[in-house]
Amino acid sequence: MIPIFEPEFTAKEREYLLECIDTGWISSQGRFITDFEQAYARHTGMPHGIATSNCTTALHLALLGLGIGAGDEVICPDLTFIAPANMIAMTGATPVLVDVEPIGWGIDPQCLEARITPRTKAVIVVHAFGHAANMGPIMAIARRHGLKVIEDVAEAPDAQWIDPTDGSRQRVGTFGDASCYSFFANKIMTCGEGGMILCHDADLAENLRILRDHGMSRQQRYVHDVIGTNYRMTNMQAAVALAQLERLDDTQARRLIQCETYRRQLSGCAKLSFRPVAAWCAPVHWLTTITLRRAELRTPLSDYLRRNGVEPRPMIFPVHEAKPYRHGNDPNDFPVSRSISHRSLHLPSAIGLSAEDIARICDLVIDWVERNDA
Ligand SMILES: Cc1ncc(COP(=O)(O)O)c(C=O)c1O
Secondary structure, three states: OEOOOOOOOOHHHHHHHHHHHHHOOOOOOOHHHHHHHHHHHHHHOOOEEEEEOOHHHHHHHHHHHOOOOOOOEEEEEOOOOOHHHHHHHHOOOEEEEEOEOOOOOOEOHHHHHHOOOOOEEEEEEEOHHHOOOOHHHHHHHHHHHOOEEEEEOOOOOOOEEEOOOOOOEEEOOOOOOEEEEEOOOOOOOOOOOOEEEEEOOHHHHHHHHHHHEOOEOOOOOOOEOOOOOEOOOOHHHHHHHHHHHHOHHHHHHHHHHHHHHHHHHHOOOOOEEEOOOOOOEEOOOOOEEEEEOOHHHHHHHHHHHHHOOEOOEEOOOOHHHOHHHHOOOOHHHOHHHHHHHHHEEEEOOOOOOOHHHHHHHHHHHHHHHHHHOO
16 A cells, blocks of 8 residues: 555654653753754744644643633634644634635635734734645734734745745744744654644743743742643654754655655646646645645546555645534635545655656556546
8 A cells, every 4th residue: 555644754753852861851851952943944944942742732831822812712723634723722722713725725815814903912923735825814814903823834844935926935933923843754854743832022032931831930940820731752752853854855856756746647627726826835745735626536546546556635624614613613604625625636745756756656647537527
């Protein structure tokens, strides 16, 4: 079976991990944590990095650090992995879901502005499936309404937003008050489970470090000034993450070649579309996504691929369809999110996928679609 995703490790991860075991620094102290935090912040061009146990805890921490809580509303896109909505709800605030754009699949700026109320305190912008959200208009709206901005960069680290007025580029994760990253096994770089918050503000960074560590004073151990939690990353996770970060540029370049290979081979099939890229985005390649003309085709195509040794993954469901979010959300408010979600399928995207594997997958897909999409 060609798996949907597979991590790739080198001798470097092994070497760093062994250093943790040999020195006994296996929990949340040790050189790799600070090395990784500083190196990741430097890589992205941000002053502060706070490593966390995963991206979900990073999102929760970022919301808490920005003072979000009961009585507040926080806007997030409907087409996303559910963590942003869940973490808003976990703070006691209300997640307000909005539709996404047909190109780029990020939060739709017009829908975002339409849902702002006096209670709206923040927006979580998700850079989805390797693609930047449209940060120019989004940041203008956020500034106009005094909203905090958290960027969820789990699926698109290093993607760039291109300013249409002058062509200048800016990396996603550097626009908002805080940005959150995932290093889960199916992400562009991984340490099994892991996350990161990057931010501009030194006071916020300090606050996040305190909240990450049981609300403990940074000056006096076991003195707790605020209520906090344990969302720390371990030295072992950071060791693996640092090794992955050291070759991230190379990984991204290899992944883009994979994306181009898929795109070239599938472009001849008019009955399916490849994920569209907006003119204002330099994307990265996370998961290959194809979109069929009709939702009913997705399950039979998936079954066919699985029978032939290829593991597909249906796209995530829109958040408003999940049980906790059905009440109070009208499905008609999310036509783009529903249409993309129900018709789309991800294809294997492990970095080690060979050109022969990709050719075989594309042949299977095209053959089935040509025969079954009448
Ligand atoms: C957009 C987005 N946000 C958050 C997460 C959660 O990341 P983690 O598994 O590191 O908690 C994911 C995971 O797939 C994601 O895709």
